Amino acid sequence: MATAFSMGGVGISMAGTSKKSNKSAYIRDAGMKFALAMRPDSPRVPYAKQMDVMHAVSGIVRDKDLKPWEPKAILATKEAWDKLGIKWTVVEGPPSLGSETKLALKGRDEEIDNFITFMKNLKQYGNVDTICYNWMPVISWARTDKNTKARGGAIVSSFDYEDIKDAEYTEYGEVTKDELWKNLEYFLKAVVPEAEKIGMNLSLHPDDPQVHSIKGISRIMNTVENFDRMLELYPSKYSGLTMCQGNFSLMGVNIPDLIRRWGKKGAINFVHFRNIQELSGQLPSTKFTETFHDEGDIDMYEAMKAYYDIGFKGTIRPDHVATLYGETNEHQGYMTLGALYAMGYIRGLAESVSKNTMNG
Amino acid sequence: MKDNRRSFIKKSTALAAGTSLIGLTAACKEISEKDEKVAQKEDEKIEREWPIKENNGRPKICVGTSRNSDRDTMRKIKQIGVDYVLMGGPPIPWTVESLREIMDAFKEEGLTVINMMIGGHPNTIYGREGRDDEIEKIKQSLIAAGEADLPVVEYNFYAHRLMEGYYEKLGRGGAGHTAFDYEPVKDLPADAERGEHRAEDLWKNLTYFLNEVIPVAEKAGVRMALHPNDPPIPVSHGSDQIMATLEDWKRLIELVDSPSNGITFDCGVTRELGEDPLEVLQYFGSRDRINHMHYRNVISDKPYVKYSEVFLDEGQVNMYAVMRDIIGLGYTHGIYPEHPRALDYDKEHPEGIRNQYPGGGGYTGMTYNIGFTRAMELAVLSSK
Incomplete structure (x- = not known):
């Protein structure tokens, strides 16, 4: 199962929604923070600047002598971005939030303490106000095929539960949904009050894939109802979610409608603007493929219009782009040409929506 | 739910x-x-x-490529979601067979050829001996185009093209813009082979040409699109330019009254003239004379003299309004987001830059352009 590896987390971003003040003026990028997932030393950085994508969804720059929640590590990351002229707005896949917390193992309280330290330092020293986290212990992001052919021979990834339904359990055996819920509640009750004090937008990413379990480990952030339940565990404007369009679409909902509903609640803190094609006929989907932004199940214009209408001003990034001709498939979903295509597409939509609303 | x-x-x-x-x-x-x-x-x-799918009732986003494109090149185009292409045609006279061979090769990869540039008529432009032979070959070519279902044939009527005025100017993140300045090159001398040509002579030659070919094109069901002078300056190496002002373009379509006698509307060049692209689009579009379209943006410092071709998202042309209005007019021909910017990714890859213009780019820049244009097309079609 070459497929079930972790992508190091999912991301988040800046403060979610705010009221539009002036509908008649054209606002570049509809006032949203266009971003790419990258590190300061990523080869993507120069291309991002040429695309005028000036926000980064970035992890902490690794330093073997430092814990990633230490002020020094965070400061170094911020300085690296400042030097590049790019604003760091989101951390996806935060440090110190692992199996201990999600499975309630020994060391959980220490991990949560470190997570709280991370939040505080990230805000204070990194000036970052959004953390995208997930509730997928042990097995994170997973695909069963990372060499799926798309149009013109482009390469995308896909998932088919059939291929892994008989996979062996992990060392953690069977993990039930009830346990995951209990652990999530414990985590939120510990961290959200701290997030409120400092203004950190916690943004829970849906499970990807959003199936009920993989290798004996259940998944709970895999239905819209469960997200509604999560939002009530510790209701707070700082306990929100990442609108990852692909995964929510695979739960069988109309994405523009969902954006409006959760947008009104102020629950959307960060956006993964992506498309997807459902192939299983089941809910939540057990078989799907990534697509280009301009195809797939989600009406992308209506989605962008919904963000505009709810006044979303946070960070938005494409995700899981196709690998195009001449590129290696080394980091499936994160190669360059597909990202540039996606940024052109997202910018075109944002400009259109903004100009369309101001009566031309 | x-x-x-x-x-x-x-x-x-x-x-x-x-x-x-x-x-x-x-x-x-x-x-x-x-x-x-x-x-x-x-x-x-x-x-x-x-x-939203492109079909016969809608415009078609297209890119230019070589008529000898190999399969990989065609697939690169398909990958970015483009189903229509344009290219320079074969040497004249075209035959149905020569066109079908090219068009079928693209068809195999799911690409439809919607426009070929026709050339090989210098004597026609300069009014020299041999023009009737050229015109005869072009007529045969238009008939072949009609039979091969090639809807648009584009052409130039340049006395000369002032390439020397182009230079690269660096934009955001060091991306290349294609800038142009007329001042330093406006007095360059005529070259011996082409000589100097006056506007009224060129107009006579163009009129002679159109009177011959437009009825043939119309009968063949083919639309011709005259490419504007680009750069749009009045004189190049001593020769007048007759497709360099809005008045010129209006005069062109009055020479022969037929939808087959149309223009390539370029919203960027229009802005380089200091004209309003939306008004110009309306003028020609409402008369059904836009037979092809270039979709690009520009920052004009001084009309006819100094400008920079920039990213689609940053110039003086309201690209959304252009898309809205052209679709609003029921336009069904090509929309070509040409002249991509030079990006580092293309500079770093062998043969990445495929462009004769300083500051011009290649596939990577085109990838961004197509994404942007596709989104605008979707937005307009969605909000109708």
Whole structure:
């Protein structure tokens, strides 16, 4: 199962929604923070600047002598971005939030303490106000095929539960949904009050894939109802979610409608603007493929219009782009040409929506 | 919620039946046009059309490529979601066979050729001996185009093209803009081979040409599109330029009154003249004389003299309004987001820059341009 590896987390971003003040003026990028997932030393950085994508969804720059929640590590990351002229707005896949917390193992309280330290330092020293986290212990992001052919021979990834339904359990055996819920509640009750004090937008990413379990480990952030339940565990404007369009679409909902509903609640803190094609006929989907932004199940214009209408001003990034001709498939979903295509597409939509609303 | 779920399952079933992992575009192609209309009607009852497909009643986003493109080149185009291409045609006279051979090769990869540039008529432009022979070959070519279902034939009528005025100017992140300045090059001398040509002579030659070929094109069901002078300056190496002002373009379409006698509308060049692209689009579009279109943006410092071709998202042209208005006019021909910017990614890769213009780019820049243009097309079609 070459497929079930972790992508190091999912991301988040800046403060979610705010009221539009002036509908008649054209606002570049509809006032949203266009971003790419990258590190300061990523080869993507120069291309991002040429695309005028000036926000980064970035992890902490690794330093073997430092814990990633230490002020020094965070400061170094911020300085690296400042030097590049790019604003760091989101951390996806935060440090110190692992199996201990999600499975309630020994060391959980220490991990949560470190997570709280991370939040505080990230805000204070990194000036970052959004953390995208997930509730997928042990097995994170997973695909069963990372060499799926798309149009013109482009390469995308896909998932088919059939291929892994008989996979062996992990060392953690069977993990039930009830346990995951209990652990999530414990985590939120510990961290959200701290997030409120400092203004950190916690943004829970849906499970990807959003199936009920993989290798004996259940998944709970895999239905819209469960997200509604999560939002009530510790209701707070700082306990929100990442609108990852692909995964929510695979739960069988109309994405523009969902954006409006959760947008009104102020629950959307960060956006993964992506498309997807459902192939299983089941809910939540057990078989799907990534697509280009301009195809797939989600009406992308209506989605962008919904963000505009709810006044979303946070960070938005494409995700899981196709690998195009001449590129290696080394980091499936994160190669360059597909990202540039996606940024052109997202910018075109944002400009259109903004100009369309101001009566031309 | 229940309704959403029903429509979701319905959609999923349809997809499972119609397609594998290849994606929607390919599957939709297999549906006949009649079925497509029925399917669209049914869909509208449940939800809006998505993804929006280009068809005979809509404009077609296209890119330029070589008529000898290999399969990899064609697939690069397909990958960024483009189904239509244009190119320089073969040497004149074209024959149905020579055109079909090219068009069929593209068809095999799912690409439709919608425009070929015709050339090889210098004597016609300069009014020299041999022009009747050239014109005869062009007439044969137009007839062949009609038979081969090539809808648009583009051409130039340049006395000279002032390439020397171009230079690269660096924009955001060091991306290349194609800048132009007329001042330092406006007095360059005529070259011996071409000589100097006066506007009224060129107009006479153009009139002679159009009177001959437009009736043939019209009968063949082919539309001709005259490319504007680009750069749009009054004199190049001593020769006047006759497609360099709005008045010139208006005069052109009055020479022969036929939809086959049209222009390539370039919203960027229009802005380089200091004209309003939306007004100009309306003028020619409402007369059904836009037979091809270049979709690009520009920052003009001084009309006819100094400008920079920039990213689609940053110039003086309201690209959304251009898209809205051209679709609003019922335009069905090509929209070509040409002249991509020079990006580092292309500079770093062998043969990445495929462009004769300083500051011009290649596939990577085109990738961004197509994404942007596709989104604008979707937005306009969605908000109709």
